[in-house]
Amino acid sequence: MREVLAFATADDVADAAAFLFVNLAAQAVRDRGAFYVALAGGATHLSCYRLLSAPLISSRVDWEKTQVFFGDERCVPEGHPDRNDDAAAAALLNHVSLPGKNIHRIPATERDGAERYESEIRGAFSIFSPSSDKGIPRFDLVFLGMGPDGHTASLFPGRASLDEAQRLVLRVDDSPKPPVSRVTFTLPLVNAARHVSLLVTGKEKAAALARVLLEDAALPAARVRPTAGTLTILADAAAVSDSKNPPAAGTSR
Numbered sequence: 641m642r643e644v645l646a647f648a649t650a651d652d653v654a655d656a657a658a659f660l661f662v663n664l665a666a667q668a669v670r671d672r673g674a675f676y677v678a679l680a681g682g683a684t685h686l687s688c689y690r691l692l693s694a695p696l697i698s699s700r701v702d703w704e705k706t707q708v709f710f711g712d713e714r715c716v717p718e719g720h721p722d723r724n725d726d727a728a729a730a731a732l733l734n735h736v737s738l739p740g741k742n743i744h745r746i747p748a749t750e751r752d753g754a755e756r757y758e759s760e761i762r763g764a765f766s767i768f769s770p771s772s773d774k775g776i777p778r779f780d781l782v783f784l785g786m787g788p789d790g791h792t793a794s795l796f797p798g799r800a801s802l803d804e805a806q807r808l809v810l811r812v813d814d815s816p817k818p819p820v821s822r823v824t825f826t827l828p829l830v831n832a833a834r835h836v837s838l839l840v841t842g843k844e845k846a847a848a849l850a851r852v853l854l855e856d857a858a859l860p861a862a863r864v865r866p867t868a869g870t871l872t873i874l875a876d877a878a879a880v881s882d883s884k885n886p887p888a889a890g891t892s893r
Contacts, residue, residue, distance in 0.1 A: 642871045644853065646880045650841035653874045654687035657839055660872065661692060661781065664835055665701045668780040675702070675780050676765065678711045678825065680793070681724035682785040684839045689732035703738040707764055711782060711830070712793040713746035715753075715811075715821035722819070748823045751811075757823060758809040776808065776832040778869075784830070784838045789816075790848040790859030792838065794824035801826065802860055831866050838864060840875040846882035849875060 647653050661677070668675040679685070692698060714722045725745045733743060744760055747753040765777035784792045794812055795801055801812050801824070808829040813821045830836060838861060840849050852862045852873075864871060 641869075642865075642873070644873045644875065644880075646875050646877065648877050650684050650876050651687065653839055653841055653876050654684050654691060656874050657685070657688040657783070657837060658691040658697060660835075660837055660874075661688070662697060662700050664781045665706060668834075669702045669705050672780075673705065675706045676709070676777075677706065678709045678779050678782045678833075679724070679728050680711050680783040680785050680839075681727060682839070684841045685783060685785060686727060686731045688783075688839075689728055693732045693735040698736045701736070703736050703742075706738060707742050707744065708733065708738065709744045709761065709764075709779070710746050711784060712822055712824035713748040714794075714819050715748045715823065716819055717749055718745075746823050754807070754809045754811040754823045758807065761808065761829075776828055779829075779833040780835060782825070782830055782833040782836045784836060784861070784864065786838060786840050786845060786848065786852070786861045788844045788848055790852065790856075790861050792861040792864060793830070794822035795827065795860040795863075797858060797860060802863065804828070827860075827863055830864055832869075833866055834869040836864055836866050836869065836871045838871065838873045840873060840879045842876070843878040843881060845879050849873075849879050850882040 645656060647656060665675040710725050713724055716722050719726060746757050761777055786792050789797055794815060796816055799814060801810050804810055804826045805828060807826055810826055811823050815822055848859060851859055856862050
């Protein structure tokens with residue numbers, strides 16, 4: 641199932657994403673005993689994480705039962721300003737009662753980092769969460785962003801990584817934007833999730849979002865189609881401005 645929620649501003653999108661996070665976390669802990677989430681980078685996501693770090697909101701999340709992963713990472717050393725995990729830590733993870741052992745950073749600077757991260761994901765899921773029929777771990781929530789070219793995570797248009805059907809995590813060395821080397825979730829892992837949330841803000845992404853809504857498979861973001869879950873696209877008014885039939889503010893379709 642796909643739903644599209646349009647909001648006036650990027651701040652409203654961040655607020656809606658935080659609300660979704662809190663609700664899905666509570667549901668996952670209630671139903672399965674743990675909440676598995678994959679975080680993404682980007683300004684709107686960071687705004688969402690800052691909202692989640694506020695005491696009144698963070699107190700609604702059972703952080704002891706939350707397992708945090710990252711949907712992609714740039715192959716740069718820890719502490720580098722381009723690291724998604726460091727940015728998420730500064731905005732959220734360092735400010736809540738999340739045990740360090742529950743934070744799963746991608747060993748992106750290691751040549752076998754993708755293989756190691758896939759193994760870590762499988763091992764973490766074996767503790768609380770049953771896998772799907774195909775043996776693919778099912779995240780409760782995967783946060784994604786989208787670039788003006790329609791890329792999501794570190795899956796870029798026209799790259800062989802889009803057609804990966806076996807591996808759950810890949811190292812890619814052909815990113816069209818620096819750094820060229822990254823580690824990323826593949827589509828089989830993303831599409832196995834119970835819930836995927838794609839945050840899209842800004843006029844520069846409007847043309848790509850219009851193509852995604854038309855399911856143009858040339859764009860990686862358009863290939864995000866959970867097989868037994870829900871895709872929620874959270875967008876601001878600027879991002880839906882090129883859609884022929886944009887949803888009303890705060891509504892879905």
